[in-house]
Amino acid sequence: MPKFMDVHHGMHGITDEALRAAHQADLDIQDDEGVDFQRAWGDPDSGMVWCVSEAPSADAVKRIHERTGHPATEVYPVPVEV
Amino acid sequence: MPKFMDVHHGMHGITDEALRAAHQADLDIQDDEGVDFQRAWGDPDSGMVWCVSEAPSADAVKRIHERTGHPATEVYPVPVEV
Numbered sequence: 682m683p684k685f686m687d688v689h690h691g692m693h694g695i696t697d698e699a700l701r702a703a704h705q706a707d708l709d710i711q712d713d714e715g716v717d718f719q720r721a722w723g724d725p726d727s728g729m730v731w732c733v734s735e736a737p738s739a740d741a742v743k744r745i746h747e748r749t750g751h752p753a754t755e756v757y758p759v760p761v762e763v
Numbered sequence: 764m765p766k767f768m769d770v771h772h773g774m775h776g777i778t779d780e781a782l783r784a785a786h787q788a789d790l791d792i793q794d795d796e797g798v799d800f801q802r803a804w805g806d807p808d809s810g811m812v813w814c815v816s817e818a819p820s821a822d823a824v825k826r827i828h829e830r831t832g833h834p835a836t837e838v839y840p841v842p843v844e845v
Contacts, residue, residue, distance in 0.1 A: 686804050686813055697843050704845045722768050722815065723843035731768055731813065731841075733804065759813075761779050761805035763786045 682717070682735040684762065685742050687753035693728035700730065706749040707732075714741040733759075764799070764817040766844065767824050769835035775810035782812065788831040789814075796823035815841075 700723050707718045716736040723730040732753070736742045739756040746753045782805050789800045798818040805812040814835075818824045821838040828835045 684804070686806070686811075695843055697845075700843050701845050721845045722766070722841035724768070724839040724841050725843060727839055729768075729839055757806040757809055757811055759804035759806050761777055761782050761807060763779075763783050763803045 682715075682737065684759050685734050685736055685739055685756050686759045687732045687734065687742055687746065687756040689730040689732075689746075689751060690754045691728045692723060692730045692751070693725060695723040695725050695728070695730060703749065703751050704732075707745050710748060711745055714745050716741050716745050718745075764797075764819065766841050767816050767818055767821055767838055768841045769814045769816065769824055769828065769838040771812040771814075771828075771833060772836045773810045774805060774812045774833070775807060777805040777807050777810070777812060785831065785833050786814075789827055792830060793827055796827050798823050798827050800827075 704721050718734045721732040742756050786803050800816045803814040816824055824838050
């Protein structure tokens with residue numbers, strides 16, 4: 682299944698607890714779109730968050746993030762990885 | 764050790780082989796700055812590449828990437844992770 686990197690802006694002050702809650706909200710409904718959210722990293726100062734997922738499409742990733750209230754600013758396919 | 768997400772722009776057409784070679788070049792000299800590059804993902808269409816590392820500082824990450832010829836556009840600390 683294709684892999685994606687999605688990018689969120691504006692999540693200033695994000696905490697471990699808040700990121701875990703947001704990630705869990707995604708996990709709770711990801712099966713609806715066949716998405717598998719794997720990892721997420723956040724920078725409280727810049728408000729940036731990145732998530733790596735496997736999904737049928739970028740739109741599937743976007744729909745899950747929109748439904749859980751933290752829409753991704755950008756979703757990129759990442760077919761290349763080391 | 765702090766973790767960082769660095770972002771590269773302009774790497775259009777990046778292949779698995781090219782990303783592996785770039786990553787290996789970083790690994791070869793990363794000890795000079797105490798950096799540990801862990802993973803990297805690339806999107807050949809947008810030319811974006813992201814790397815996750817552990818390092819003493821963002822500047823240490825930048826210096827390694829500059830010396831190996833693929834300077835990072837941005838380096839963010841990512842103290843928050845799931």
